[in-house]
Amino acid sequence: MTTLKDNWSSDYQRTNNAGVPDPNGSIYWDFNALLGLFFPAVTGIMAGSNRSASLKDTQRSIPVGTLHATFSTTVMYLLSVFLFGALATREELLTDRLLCAAVAWPAPAVIYTGIILSTLGAALQSLTGAPRLLAAIANDDILPVLNYFKAYDGSEPHVATLFTTFICISCVIIGNLDLITPTITMFFLLCYAGVNLSCFLLDLLDAPSWRPRWKLHHWSLSLIGALLCIVIMFMISWTFTVVSLALASLIYYYVSLKGKAGDWGDGFKSAYFQLALRSLRSMGANQVHPKNWYPIPLIFCRPWGKLPENVPCHPKLADFANCMKKKGRGMSIFVSIIDGDYHECAEDAKTACRQLSTYIDYKRCEGVAEIIVAPSMANGFRSIVQTMGLGNLKPNIIVMRYPEIWRIENLTQIPSTFVSIINDCIIANKAVVIVKGLDEWPNEYQRQYGTIDLYWIVRDGGLMLLLSQLLLTKDSFESCKIQVFCIAEEDTEAEELKTDVKKFLYDLRMQAEVIVVTMKSWEAHADGRGGSKKDDTEVYKSAQGRIRTYLSQLQEAAQREGKPLMEGGKQVVVNEQKVDKFLYTMLKLNATILKYSRMAAVVLVSLPPPPLNHPAYCYMEYMDLLVENIPRILIVRGYRRDVVTIFT
Template identity: 80%
Template sequence: MDNGDIEGGGSEDEFHTKQSGRKYRPVVAHDPAVLEMSSVPPGSSSQEKKNTNSDRLNDNTNGSEREHRLELFGFDSLVNILGLKSMTGEQVAAPSSPRGDGEDAPVTFDRDRPGHNDLKLGTMMGVFVPCLQNILGIIYYIRFSWIVGMAGIGESLVLVAFCGLCTFLTGISLSAIATNGAMKGGGPYYLIGRALGPEIGVSIGLCFFLGNAVAGALYVLGAVETFLNAVPAAGLFREAITTSITTFNGTEVAHPIQSPSSHDLQIYGIVVTIVICFIVFGGVKMINRVAPAFLIPVLFSLFCIFIGIFLAKKDYPADGITGLSLKSFKENWSSDYQFTNNAGIPDPEGKVYWNFNALVGLFFPAVTGIMAGSNRSASLKDTQRSIPIGTLAATLATTALYLVSVLFFGALATRDTLLTDRLLTATVAWPFPAIIYVGIILSTLGAALQSMTGAPRLLAAIANDEILPVLNYFKVADGQEPHIATLFTAFICVGCVVIGNLDLITPTVTMFYLLCYAGVNLSCFLLDLLDAPSWRPRWKIHHWSLSLLGASLCIVIMFLISWSFTVVSLALASLIYYYVSIKGKAGDWGDGFKSAYFQLALRSLRSLGANQVHPKNWYPIPLVFCRPWGKLPENVPCHPKLADFANCMKKKGRGMSIFVSILDGDYHEHAEDAKAACKQLSTYIDYKCCEGVAEIVVAPSMSEGFRGIVQTMGLGNLKPNIVVMRYPEIWRRENLKEIPATFVGIINDCIVANKAVVIVKGLDEWPNEYQMQYGTIDLYWIVRDGGLMLLLSQLLRTKKSFENCKIQVFCIAEEDSDAEELKADVKKFLYDLRMQAEVIVISMKSWDVQIEGGSPQDEWSESFTPAQQRIAGYLAEMKRSAKGDENKLMADGKPVVVNEQQVEKFLYTTLKLNSTILRYSRMAAVVLVSLPPPPVHHPAYFYMEYMDLLVENVPRLLIVRGYRRDVVTLFT
């Protein structure tokens, strides 16, 4: 890549001259190429031509309309206010490059791309002038003097300051965001999407696109209607004549009002739209040739208006123009809100009453247009300097112009003239009024061109981000014109032109622009409040309180204009947001909400403290071992039923699960395998709709891996508190002699780490949420476990598959104990815990009583004898191995102590409990039983034999061990 590819404004010949004789040149700190490359983040792409050519498209932001169809000079209701129909034509930068997998495409520099060597724009022509063109619109020409007459000088100053403050604060927020890194195409959509997330960005971006497209039709109709009023002979059909009746000294006076035919508006409007569409299809070069023609008439007309104000004669008081007069200034200082007819002329019997709120809706479109500079970021020499200075300078300049105009118009004419002369600017313009008509026509045509140029690029930018597959038809490659999006925009414009009367649509368009400004303010508010390490804007004059105030003003202005249309706009944006969240592709743009979630998580974690959580606030956080005993296909990351069981441990899905799998081997050799397995496991968890996270640990052995996990997994009080795994039913069938030691080691590690344990036997038959279970959930409550078994049974009943089951609590009692008293105590305890369950007390002989009778019962012999023989064989093998090692019995690599009488006692007790379970709970939906701890210095093989006897012939069993704390409480 040559340096000439980066320094787009430099001469190619000069570059090659410098390069002659060497292949590379030294790179220094102040090298322009280095500076420019360092300012481009990963994911941005060069789109100089699109943005440069769109730089000079901005003209007036406000379209022109008249009475009859668009009531340019008339007001039949608040809906027909010109201010609600004249929208800004925010210019949109070139579309961003396609995004994949949540990341932006890498930076590419193509020397042969058309427009690559176009000169970059400075602050004046790149930001200030476009913003000035957008802000100064038709409202200033035809309605500003009327506003001064209605609100008076004092409230007009307040009105201008109120609306100007809103856009000024938005400009400050825009400056901060725009200087926090390089910007790509998409204008406000790009800024909002990267700050508030793709869902909000797309919803506001699509609303902004619709606003631009419909505004283009309004500008076309305004230009056509102004032209037909100035040149009536150009009409193809007869003009429509309406009559406005006013009362003067008790006498009704009829005022005929001529307006162009609706058919003329439609025909000329379609023709103008097609011509503008052809200009847009001609590319940015043609647009750049045409666009400057719309700036000069606006500036020249302003010059003529002010010259006319200073030259206005004071000798014709009948005309109502007094010249700059202190008397007129005093008379027009206060407001005079009154009823008007459809033409805006004061009429006591008029149907439209004006107040400050209505004037806000009329005037606010005259201060919009501040996004024009930010949309050209790729075409600016210094984005982070030009956007703040140019945008805020244009905002302050136009606000100052409006404030000065309020003073001049208030001192120029009488109130009656201000309210009845619908084109006072043309009346006082020097040297003749036709200049104002030319300015209105050219400014509205320029705004229409700007809308039809910017709207397609905004739509293409949204499509290129690949959030909504339905918009893929509008995608364009870098450096290409969005022709399909332009045709779609033109189709919308033509449809609106044919409709003609857009009274019900245009107020919503105003709301879309206010939503966009509110989104920019909220974006800056969020980023400024969070103050993430990446938030380092070069524009230092910003604060989250200013952004919050700006967003609040936007919302307030929306409701001041029309609460009903505000609700409609918010509802439409919400529908788009919902559609994007359902149908859109997930993407991570590093938006501010992710940072907010991170800080909220940190604060929540700190607020939990290091102390134990109170039982009322206890939540199960299961640590699920996905593949503890192997024997699953490599492409199966987790036993399918483990996720179903993990969901059963949460009430209404609330809670978190941690799914862990251990890979045997060296971490350096299997790190990539672990990453791939973790991604596969995460995908599986999402597929099973289980709220949880996936972790893959590489360790030399499963025992070492688990020991590290149980000590370090989790943060603070968000550490897992229950270890969940399946029972190793395959260990004897597959002759896996290493499983007993691993199994016992895991249980002992959980006891030492104070973790509860839930071992699932019969996992393959565990029901999913659609398999309804009937019968009972039986608890064999043998040892104190803090109420964990009771809580698990209640959680199971909250699931659809177990909701028809009843809970039975079996209490094992000695023969000489009072069974009824024990039953009453347990019932009282369950009642205090708000748990409904049937209590059954079983008297079980102690081992001493059992062995006095001699051998176990015949029905037990089938299971007892083989287990006894296997233990005897294992013990004999240990004794043979111990003869050469100082007669020490060794098992699992460590010395053990075997008491044969104690072993037989464990076998009898376990077998008796299994027999009791089979007698009372053979048809139960699920059985919960306490997990006996492994005896100290006991061979792991013996413990597995005990466990096999306990779970034998029980189809679905949960073996539960609590820990040294309560998880349920009696108190409120």
């Protein structure tokens, strides 16, 4: 008690040039006497709480005991302030460190004996309470570094006692109470501030688990208590306060990373949860302005192709997901679908979700994992595209691997599933990015050179342009340049189109070279105008032959069953001239890409929608013809809305 008063009064006591105490110094002394006389009372109360494990009913005894102890010590300390003020002058109060001994009855030895006994009592109290507190913290796994101080139930914390004794002896050896006192005081005040702050957060955020038995509690009292602790810390020493707060922040960060006390919860997590809810409500469900649009990709992890059972996702999908986010920041949703019955596969889904979450963390990708159990992949994806997300925080881009192996494995199912997924995305107004050549996709250490080529065929809200700009922000693509190819039919005003596209890119503040490529239309090809059909390649004829063979098989099956032409339970209408038109268009677009972009780092091209009532098999033949011999290509379908802002 005396040490605290002396330490604080030495900081605030002011004297004039003659060495006489400043009359205003009494104000500071009075303030320090409420603090310096009263502070040990509070520490004693908290020290008693450290041994609360011995109580029969802690929830009842701690509040009652704390209030009684606080009331009795407050009365005694306030009474001592008035008594000392009545017995001594102001100068004696400021200068006499053992004033209580000078006025003691019947002799000063009473005070000396009391000081010795009080010191021994406080030391023994600390040596019994502090080791138990240290052992309790170690047993809770709050700080893994303290595992050496664990103590089993019913046993004495011997290691913790030895460590506490070592600290006490070290402080005695220092021999400077003015150095030790502020340090200890800071730890006490930080403890009180932490308790008050926790109560404030839990009460303010209406946490359902927060049910205090003390009915007179209010969050404002806890907030005032926490603020007073911080204010007193700065009044004692702002240097010690800054160091203490920094140390407490480091400990909190260490606990958040390494701590295992998951059952304790975290008041700040409740704050984050409430903040997230308010943010979602403020975002609403209205259309997002292009300035505020962020890609939220839904990564389809294992739609087709076989991976080892211990590999939850294609290794390059996370790398590609990071390429769609500026500086890697943003949310991704990694989804996988398990075929089967939910009741039978629920545990398998939980295990797969944990594996996928571990994989996401390993790849350092900001995202979450979701596993869906459904009778089929098409049904599972349809559920995902309708329900995944909240408000405007829903996935807006579906990312999946191109099914390059569809001819080898599961020939009949993959085309229908692929077309079903694309149609579901179109209906739900989700953008689509299909990656062909995923195995060759570069990681962050593989630097690419050359160009990023965009074949802009249909209006997509600027999604392809935005993706190309995001690619340039990555280390692997930062040395590349963007080229925009505009496909136009022959006899069109190519220069006028080029000027319009340049103006559009200028308004978007995007730098890219614009190239207009003319392509003969299907009608001119069919009529023989402007050339002959000699440019039909073997690839085109092979695809045409496979489609006709497939259609003839469907027709034979329909005739045997006496039903209309069906595929996958749906009626299809086949127009061979339209089939040839799609094949020719894909062939010419593929030839154009190979002519101008064979050495490109990556090619982006618009995704053609599946033709209405065409067999899914035919659409896969169209797509195969489009991506033939192109090593790395992104097939993109945008929104019916803009995702880039035009600056005019």
